[in-house]
Amino acid sequence: MTTSVPAAVNPPRRILMGPGPSDTHPRVWAALAAPTVGHLDPYFLQIMTEMQAMLRQVFRTTNELTLAVSGTGSAGMETCVVNLIEPGDKMVVCVNGVFGGRMADVAGRCGAQVTIVERPFGDIFSTAEIAEVVKRVQPKVVGIVNAETSTGAWQPLEEISKVVHDAGALLLVDCVTSLGGVPLEVDQWGLDAVYSGTQKCLSCPPGLAPVTFSPRAVAAIEARKTKVASWYLDLTMVRNYWGQSRAYHHTAPINMNYGLHEALRLVLEEGLEARHARHMKNHKALKAGLAAIGIKYAVAEGQQLPMLNAVLIPEGIDDAAVRGQLLSEFGIEIGGGLGPMKGKTWRIGLMGEASSPCNVLLFLAALERCLSDRGYKLSPGASVAAANAFYAKG
Amino acid sequence: MTTSVPAAVNPPRRILMGPGPSDTHPRVWAALAAPTVGHLDPYFLQIMTEMQAMLRQVFRTTNELTLAVSGTGSAGMETCVVNLIEPGDKMVVCVNGVFGGRMADVAGRCGAQVTIVERPFGDIFSTAEIAEVVKRVQPKVVGIVNAETSTGAWQPLEEISKVVHDAGALLLVDCVTSLGGVPLEVDQWGLDAVYSGTQKCLSCPPGLAPVTFSPRAVAAIEARKTKVASWYLDLTMVRNYWGQSRAYHHTAPINMNYGLHEALRLVLEEGLEARHARHMKNHKALKAGLAAIGIKYAVAEGQQLPMLNAVLIPEGIDDAAVRGQLLSEFGIEIGGGLGPMKGKTWRIGLMGEASSPCNVLLFLAALERCLSDRGYKLSPGASVAAANAFYAKG
Numbered sequence: 001m002t003t004s005v006p007a008a009v010n011p012p013r014r015i016l017m018g019p020g021p022s023d024t025h026p027r028v029w030a031a032l033a034a035p036t037v038g039h040l041d042p043y044f045l046q047i048m049t050e051m052q053a054m055l056r057q058v059f060r061t062t063n064e065l066t067l068a069v070s071g072t073g074s075a076g077m078e079t080c081v082v083n084l085i086e087p088g089d090k091m092v093v094c095v096n097g098v099f100g101g102r103m104a105d106v107a108g109r110c111g112a113q114v115t116i117v118e119r120p121f122g123d124i125f126s127t128a129e130i131a132e133v134v135k136r137v138q139p140k141v142v143g144i145v146n147a148e149t150s151t152g153a154w155q156p157l158e159e160i161s162k163v164v165h166d167a168g169a170l171l172l173v174d175c176v177t178s179l180g181g182v183p184l185e186v187d188q189w190g191l192d193a194v195y196s197g198t199q200k201c202l203s204c205p206p207g208l209a210p211v212t213f214s215p216r217a218v219a220a221i222e223a224r225k226t227k228v229a230s231w232y233l234d235l236t237m238v239r240n241y242w243g244q245s246r247a248y249h250h251t252a253p254i255n256m257n258y259g260l261h262e263a264l265r266l267v268l269e270e271g272l273e274a275r276h277a278r279h280m281k282n283h284k285a286l287k288a289g290l291a292a293i294g295i296k297y298a299v300a301e302g303q304q305l306p307m308l309n310a311v312l313i314p315e316g317i318d319d320a321a322v323r324g325q326l327l328s329e330f331g332i333e334i335g336g337g338l339g340p341m342k343g344k345t346w347r348i349g350l351m352g353e354a355s356s357p358c359n360v361l362l363f364l365a366a367l368e369r370c371l372s373d374r375g376y377k378l379s380p381g382a383s384v385a386a387a388n389a390f391y392a393k394g
Numbered sequence: 395m396t397t398s399v400p401a402a403v404n405p406p407r408r409i410l411m412g413p414g415p416s417d418t419h420p421r422v423w424a425a426l427a428a429p430t431v432g433h434l435d436p437y438f439l440q441i442m443t444e445m446q447a448m449l450r451q452v453f454r455t456t457n458e459l460t461l462a463v464s465g466t467g468s469a470g471m472e473t474c475v476v477n478l479i480e481p482g483d484k485m486v487v488c489v490n491g492v493f494g495g496r497m498a499d500v501a502g503r504c505g506a507q508v509t510i511v512e513r514p515f516g517d518i519f520s521t522a523e524i525a526e527v528v529k530r531v532q533p534k535v536v537g538i539v540n541a542e543t544s545t546g547a548w549q550p551l552e553e554i555s556k557v558v559h560d561a562g563a564l565l566l567v568d569c570v571t572s573l574g575g576v577p578l579e580v581d582q583w584g585l586d587a588v589y590s591g592t593q594k595c596l597s598c599p600p601g602l603a604p605v606t607f608s609p610r611a612v613a614a615i616e617a618r619k620t621k622v623a624s625w626y627l628d629l630t631m632v633r634n635y636w637g638q639s640r641a642y643h644h645t646a647p648i649n650m651n652y653g654l655h656e657a658l659r660l661v662l663e664e665g666l667e668a669r670h671a672r673h674m675k676n677h678k679a680l681k682a683g684l685a686a687i688g689i690k691y692a693v694a695e696g697q698q699l700p701m702l703n704a705v706l707i708p709e710g711i712d713d714a715a716v717r718g719q720l721l722s723e724f725g726i727e728i729g730g731g732l733g734p735m736k737g738k739t740w741r742i743g744l745m746g747e748a749s750s751p752c753n754v755l756l757f758l759a760a761l762e763r764c765l766s767d768r769g770y771k772l773s774p775g776a777s778v779a780a781a782n783a784f785y786a787k788g
Contacts (some may be wrong), residue, residue, distance in 0.1 A: 002450060005662045006444040009425045009652045011437055021648060023428050031403045032649055033427035036415050036599045038549045038727045043405055050400040057397060066630045070601075071626060074644040078626045106625045129408045142615045199645060207464075207601060207647035229626055232472045233463060248732075250468040251593060253601035254415060254427055256650060258403045333432045338642075 014327075017363055018335035019149050019308060020177070021199035022351035024263075028204050031262035032127030032255050046306040048242060048252075051241045054264035055210050058179065058202075058272070059194065061186035064214040067242040068260055069233065070253050073176040073197030076209025078106050079233040080172050080193040081143070084217060086226050087111030092169075094125050097340045098150035099174055103143045110229040116138065121340050122151045122299050122310070134167035140220070141170045142192075147178035149200075150338040152299045152336040152347060154182070161190045170217055174290055176200060179210065180267050181307040185372070186203050192217040198256075201279070201307055203352030204263035209257040254322040272378045279306045281391075282355045285368035286348065289364040293371070293378040298345045302322060307355065310341070314376055319343050322370045346367040360387055408721075409748070411757055413543050413572065413702060415593035415600050416745035418657075425656035426649050433646045442636060443644075448658035450533075453588065453606045455580035461636040462654055463603040463627065464518050465649050466606070467591025470603025472500050474566050474587040475537070475629040478611060480620045480650035481505030484533040486520050486563075492544035492732045493568055497537045501562055504623040509533065510605065515734050516545045516693050516704070521553040528561035534562045535587075535693040541572035543594075544732040546693045546704030546741060548576070555584045564611055572592060572660050575673045575745060576702040586611040586626030593652075595701055598657035603652040623689070639650070645737065671685040673700045676749045679781040680742065682743070683758040686780035687772040692739045701749065703742040704735070708770055713737050716764045754781055 016023045037044050044268060048067075055066050069079045081103065085091060091112040093104040096119035101178040107114045115137045119125055125144065134142060141163045146155055157173060164171045170192040172178050178184055181201030184192055192214040199206035213221070213235070221235060226235035232250065240247040267275060283306030286299070290311060319336055323346070326332040334348035350359065364383040410417045431438050442461075449460050463473045475497065479485060484505040487498040490513040501508045508775030509531045515518055519538065528536060536558045541547055546682035551567060558565045563584040572578055580588055586608040607615070607629070615629060622628035626644065634641040661669060677700030681691070684705060694705040707713050713730055717740070720726040729741035744753065758777040765772060 003662050003665065004447065005659050006448070006655075008421075009428050009441065009655050011431050011652075013428050013429055014431050014435065016430065016432060020430055020645060021432060026432050028404075028579070029427040029429070029649075034403050035407055035423070036410065036414060036418050036593075037403050037405050037412060039600070041408065041727065042720070047403065052503050053398065054400070071469065072645050072647060074463065075626045076623065082447055102625065109621050109623055109625055132569040137493075199430075205647065205649040206433070206645045207650050227503050229500075229503055230472065231496065231503055251414060251466050251591070251600045253466060253599065255423075255599040255652065255653070256601050256647065259649070261400075261403050265399055265402065268397050288660065295395045327435075333435065391726065 006089040013331055016333045016353055017349045017359060018333045019347045019349055019350060022203050022349055023353040024203055025203055025266055025353050027266065028262045030210065030260050032205070032259040034255070034258050036254050038249065039254060041263055042177065045246060046255060047257060051261050051264065052242065054268060058264060059212045060184065060188065061185045061205065063186065063214055065210045065218050065235065065239055067238070068213060068257065069209040069211055070250065071209055072206045073195065073209050074102065075233065076195030076197065076211050077103060077174060078107070078230065079209065079235065080195050081106045081210055082110045082229045082233055083221050083235045084141050084170060084172065084193055085110050085112045086169050088113060089139055089141070090115065090143050091141045091143060092117060092133055092137055092139045094144040096123050096125065096151065097121050097145065097148035099145050099148060100247065103174065108144065114246055122153050124153050124155045124303050125160070127163055130160050131163040134164055134169055138167065139169050143172040145174040146184070147182070147305050147308065149177045149308060151341065152305050152308045154303050154305045157191065158189045163241055163310060165190060170220060177305065177308055180275060183276055186212055198260050201352045202263050202267060204260045207253060229388060245392065248334060259300055263391065279350065279355050282350050282357065282360050283309065285330050285387040285390045286350060286360045289391040291381035292386035293368065298341065307349060307351045309350065310345045311348065312344055313344060317371065317376060325370045326366055332363060332366055333344065409726045409753060411743045411748055411753060412643040413741045413743055414591065414725045414745060416597050416743060417747040418597055419660055419747050420598055421660065422604060422653050422656045423787055426653040428649070428652050430648050433648060434640065434642065438648060439640060441651060445655050445658065446636065448662060449604050451582045452658060452661055454582065455576065455606050457580065457606045457608055459612050459629065459633055460606040460630070462651065463605055464644065465603055466600045467589065467603050468496065468625065470589030470591065470605050471497060471568060473603065473605055475500045475614050476504045476623045476627055477629045478535050478564060478566065479504050479506045480618055481665055482507060483535070484509065484531055485534045485537060486531055487651060487784045488538040489522070490519065490545065490634050491516050491539065491542035493539050493542060501537065518547050518549045518697050519554070521557055524554050528558055528563055532561065533563050535566050537566040539568040540578070541569065541699050541702065543571045543651065543702060545735065546634060546699050546701045546702045548603050548697050548781065551585065552583045559584060564614060571699065571702055573702060574669060576652065577670055580606055592654050592657065594662060595746045596657050598654045602654050603733065609625055612628065673744065673749050676744050676751065676754050677703065679751065679784045680744060680754045682784040683754065683777035683781035686776040687762065692735070701743060701745045705738045705742065707738060707740055711765065711768055711770060713773050719764045720760055726757060726760055751785055
């Protein structure tokens with residue numbers, strides 16, 4: 001075999017306005033590049049303790065079992081499911097997008113008797129229909145997605161949590177895209193197992209999955225009669241490494257944890273309320289701009305996620321060609337639709353660092369250009385003017 | 395809840411001479427901090443293709459299914475096991491240390507009928523005993539550890555591979571600590587499923603697990619009748635993202651992949667043969683130095699790993715106190731023993747960037763000091779003199 005060595009990594013500079021990863025603050029990159037220490041080094045153990053304290057603040061919880069799983073958001077999903085489910089356990093999974101469907105798949109693989117409740121992509125679930133299904137099925141766990149990254153739909157949780165608990169079940173929630181972008185009250189709403197990712201509104205590169213488990217969920221884990229199906233994600237062991245005994249389980253991704261540590265510092269420095277307000281403001285400005293050129297949202301009013309704007313691609317406009325032009329001419333990444341939305345929607349992310357007036361204005365200007373190039377009728381500058389007018393109102 | 399923000403990450407500078415993570419080249423840190431792009435960005439897809447080509451060179455294989463799993467080394471172990479094993483399949487696991495034991499645990503969790511063959515910690519397996527057990531059990535898979543990080547024992551594979559294949563089984567091998575440090579010939583030796591980690595002799599921070607699967611192993615995966623137990627690690631899907639269709643599975647850890655890309659470039663720039671020779675030379679120098687002050691290896695002559703030197707702690711010397719002094723006074727991390735070796739051995743890593751004459755000489759000098767402080771009788775400077783004499787001979 002002859003040796004062949006490619007050129008060094010030298011990425012183009014992107015503006016990440018897709019479904020994640022989102023733009024990263026340079027302070028996070030610097031943290032990623034800090035000198036590696038051992039996974040049992042007293043300094044790293046201190047970093048882990050600080051991360052747990054920051055994650056609890058961001059999740060709005062006092063849950064002891066709060067940590068960052070050594071994998072991306074989907075590993076967080078699998079962690080929540082495999083630790084709560086034993087073969088034969090009943091689980092209700094609410095599917096209104098790709099990630100609900102993924103959760104049902106994960107649950108089936110670890111032996112759950114899965115009952116799927118479905119809504120069309122883009123819709124959300126009513127409390128009444130969840131109340132009906134939990135009464136009928138009597139599940140151990142109900143799984144639902146707070147922010148469906150595949151559709152842009154925003155699922156309220158507080159009332160659903162009540163009916164799930166009234167039926168004696170645990171509520172497992174996908175907050176991959178919501179955490180850090182919209183209000184999330186783990187303790188107040190009584191959420192039992194919650195997972196997220198780093199590369200959405202926390203604005204850290206992908207690689208870790210923050211999770212938190214309520215005392216009720218921990219009791220369910222402790223009452224298991226069988227081993228957790230996954231060794232790597234088994235919290236009965238992982239919790240000892242993050243807990244007081246510091247027992248070695250697997251080697252933690254040291255530098256990724258440095259990065260998340262810095263990203264969490266940025267979130268807390270800004271403050272959760274201010275961060276949520278920023279996400280909402282830039283969402284509204286984008287929406288005003290898009291409305292001015294006739295672009296409509298794919299999700300009903302009142303159910304739209306501020307950090308993930310799923311809009312309908314105008315008739316006759318080539319999905320991939322526009323996304324390609326945005327990327328090649330402007331360095332702007334947006335997402336296409338997933339599943340049944342493929343070719344029908346664009347997913348415009350305004351997540352974390354990427355949620356800024358600069359990104360909103362630049363994106364609208366660039367989109368006008370891409371649409372005009374394809375014969376789409378618009379009043380030139382109208383979208384930017386509308387967004388600017390929104391910002392000017394304060 | 396009041397907001398509490400800790401200080402920024404500011405790690406002490408360590409010399410990583412434990413069982414991993416090992417020292418990292420600054421070029422890898424710089425790569426980790428390169429701007430994040432999307433996981434479906436044409437630039438990132440190119441990086442993935444380049445990484446696969448480099449991993450094939452390092453693994454010495456033409457296996458198409460060669461990629462980096464989005465988790466640490468133990469996720470690599472779980473990937474190999476869960477993809478090859480279906481409930482009820484027979485698997486023989488060779489246990490002569492912590493990581494063989496872990497493999498048996500992983501196999502049991504995904505439903506394997508596990509037959510354990512055991513050797514005391516620090517020993518290796520003979521071809522004859524493996525031949526006997528595969529003939530008796532007729533397993534689908536035999537799992538073995540090439541470099542037992544917990545004991546420092548070096549398991550030869552070539553003859554064992556023959557007897558495993560003669561019995562119609564697949565050979566699954568843990569090369570977490572061996573890859574990049576000692577010769578490993580995936581194709582020539584006929585290894586079927588091999589996993590490694592990034593934080594040992596590849597000298598990248600932990601976070602990814604390189605794996606490679608032979609065509610025989612791929613055929614076994616394709617012949618499965620049941621879904622892979624883990625969604626996150628399911629290669630029937632992950633391979634499509636790394637393969638030609640580039641179908642989205644999970645969001646890859648972009649910046650970790652940048653880091654591994656640069657670490658692999660460093661490995662290939664040095665050349666595998668030169669790198670193996672460097673590991674062996676520094677091992678021999680360390681060994682000469684340790685012998686000069688009466689420190690003995692825990693593993694028999696001829697079976698000692700060059701990158702992980704497991705030595706017996708002299709009688710009366712406090713394990714934790716010496717490791718604490720090395721860390722606090724010199725910034726040197728070494729490892730303690732695991733399992734039955736706890737308190738009995740030190741594990742001195744000379745992995746990747748950490749395998750250097752500077753580290754060998756400094757460590758010996760520092761160890762002399764720690765031992766002398768505790769009344770251990772030695773001829774001052776003898777270990778350093780012996781190592782220097784070894785290097786002087788060339």
